[in-house]
Amino acid sequence: MQSYLTTIVAALAAAAIALFLVEVVHRATQRLGRRSLLMTELTDHTHRSFQVAATVLAVQFAVRLSTGYAVGTQWRQVVLHLLVLAVIAAAAWLVASLLVAAEDVALARFRVDVPNNRHARRVRTQVVMLRRLTIAVIVILTVGVMLMTFPAVRGVGAGVLTSAGVAGVVAALAAQSLLGNVFAGLQLAFSDAVRLDDVVVVEGEWGRIEELTLSYVVVQIWDDRRLILPTSYFTSKPFQNWTRTEAAVLGTAEFDVDWSVNVQAMREELRRLAESSDLWDGRVCVLQVTDATGGLVKVRALVSAADAGSLWDLRCLVREHLVGWVRDHRPTALPRMRAEVGDSSGALPWQSVQPRRPVRRPADTDVPDDARVFGGSDDGAARSEAFIGPDDTLTLTPTHPAPR
Numbered sequence: 089m090q091s092y093l094t095t096i097v098a099a100l101a102a103a104a105i106a107l108f109l110v111e112v113v114h115r116a117t118q119r120l121g122r123r124s125l126l127m128t129e130l131t132d133h134t135h136r137s138f139q140v141a142a143t144v145l146a147v148q149f150a151v152r153l154s155t156g157y158a159v160g161t162q163w164r165q166v167v168l169h170l171l172v173l174a175v176i177a178a179a180a181w182l183v184a185s186l187l188v189a190a191e192d193v194a195l196a197r198f199r200v201d202v203p204n205n206r207h208a209r210r211v212r213t214q215v216v217m218l219r220r221l222t223i224a225v226i227v228i229l230t231v232g233v234m235l236m237t238f239p240a241v242r243g244v245g246a247g248v249l250t251s252a253g254v255a256g257v258v259a260a261l262a263a264q265s266l267l268g269n270v271f272a273g274l275q276l277a278f279s280d281a282v283r284l285d286d287v288v289v290v291e292g293e294w295g296r297i298e299e300l301t302l303s304y305v306v307v308q309i310w311d312d313r314r315l316i317l318p319t320s321y322f323t324s325k326p327f328q329n330w331t332r333t334e335a336a337v338l339g340t341a342e343f344d345v346d347w348s349v350n351v352q353a354m355r356e357e358l359r360r361l362a363e364s365s366d367l368w369d370g371r372v373c374v375l376q377v378t379d380a381t382g383g384l385v386k387v388r389a390l391v392s393a394a395d396a397g398s399l400w401d402l403r404c405l406v407r408e409h410l411v412g413w414v415r416d417h418r419p420t421a422l423p424r425m426r427a428e429v430g431d432s433s434g435a436l437p438w439q440s441v442q443p444r445r446p447v448r449r450p451a452d453t454d455v456p457d458d459a460r461v462f463g464g465s466d467d468g469a470a471r472s473e474a475f476i477g478p479d480d481t482l483t484l485t486p487t488h489p490a491p492r
Contacts, residue, residue, distance in 0.1 A: 095154045102150035106142040133189040134182060141178035148175055173234050180230035184223055191219050209283040213300055216284070217277035220302055272319040273302035282322055282329060287396040289328035290317065310400070330396050338372055338392050339399045341406045344384045345414060349421035351377060351387065354410065358389050361409050367402040369394045384423055
């Protein structure tokens with residue numbers, strides 16, 4: 089009983105001394121590192137883990153020194169083994185805290201709340217992916233080291249190593265999808281194909297990359313929904329990245345109007361609208377007729393904005409304004425369906441008139457040369473030979489009677 093009390097008192101005293109020393113070091117680093125971002129991050133992130141690691145290590149030394157090898161051998165071994173496991177876990181926590189602090193210092197140098205933040209978003213994506221990978225590696229190594237402290241595990245270690253090849257193949261086949269996503273996440277982080285805050289179009293949805301991990305990607309849709317996709321999706325299927333090279337993008341607004349529309353007046357109105365809006369970045373403002381078939385004319389307005397959100401609002405503004413402008417100032421340009429009413433004897437220019445005398449149908453020899461595609465000229469004859477082919481390619485057999 090006396091040995092137990094001695095061990096407990098020694099352990100409590102060692103823990104108190106360790107906590108006191110850690111607190112002194114913490115206060116000193118806070119005062120000395122007020123002007124240093126690295127010291128501030130280290131103080132904030134590693135305080136708790138440093139406390140736990142120092143306390144557990146001090147208690148282990150106290151228990152080891154306060155107990156004799158001949159007294160209480162069995163419980164001493166159990167306690168010391170538990171303390172060793174605690175020291176390993178606390179040391180892993182401390183190392184992870186140091187790495188997180190260093191990564192936060194690196195991220196603080198690159199701001200993403202500025203207009204031109206392409207390089208900052210790239211670095212942030214890579215650092216976040218490395219953070220997740222390093223923490224996963226630290227956890228795996230910690231668990232492995234803790235298991236190796238058990239004699240039974242060390243005994244089967246040789247057998248495990250001899251069958252490592254077969255086990256690796258089986259594990260790779262079993263976790264093929266998981267490993268594929270992990271490697272795809274690393275590829276995305278360092279290939280610059282997609283980054284955090286990139287504006288993308290996937291599965292017909294327009295959104296922004298909100299989270300990028302080793303196994304999945306979260307896309308925040310424009311209406312605040314979340315689309316969760318595996319990282320392998322972005323390495324195996326095509327998708328649109330609107331902000332890969334820069335945040336500025338182009339957008340269109342299309343209109344179907346009548347043939348009587350004054351395109352130049354509509355173009356000038358678009359220019360006035362763009363110049364009066366703070367959504368336009370001053371790069372592109374174009375209005376063109378892209379199609380003129382049937383009874384309508386398709387007009388496309390092409391505008392540019394500094395980012396995807398501003399472009400969406402600008403496109404909606406262009407549609408609303410030009411629709412109102414056509415309705416109020418050019419009502420004859422509204423889409424119309426024309427129909428001919430009357431008989432063929434009408435005197436209007438667009439109505440058909442019956443011929444007064446029968447028209448002689450020209451014979452085949454009277455057909456103008458420019459009315460035939462496969463003949464009538466040197467080019468037509470060449471096209472005819474190219475499509476017909478040689479005369480000796482068709483062999484007549486009893487099963488293929490000659491044409492009449």
